[in-house]
Amino acid sequence: MSLYRVHARIQGLRNGMPWPEPGGLIELPDDEGDQYARLGYVEPAKPEDQPETPAKPDAEPENPTDPEAAPDAEPEPDGEPEIPAEPKAKGK
Secondary structure: OEEEEEOOOOOOEEOOEEOOOOOOEEEEOHHHHHHHHHHOOEEEOOHHHOOOOOOOOOOOOOOOOOOOOOOOOOOOOOOOOOOOOOOOOOOO
C-alpha cells in the first residue's frame, strides 16, 4: 500500500468511503495506485506528505488507578455491593 495525492475529482465510493477532494491523500494498493497515476487521477505522495507516526510513551502512567490516567479501568463501587434479587419461582 502506498500513499497518493488525488488530482481529479473521483465520483463514488471506495471501500465505503468517498474519495478525497483534489489535493487530498489516499492510501491505495500499489497496482491500483499505478493505474490511477497512469490516467492522471493521482500521483505518488512526496515524502513530506507522509503522515508522522506518533511516538509511543515509554513510561507507564504515574497513578494507574487515576480514571484519567487509565481510561479502561472500572471505578470502585460506592458503598456495599448490590445483591441481585432471586428470581421468582414459577408455580404449577
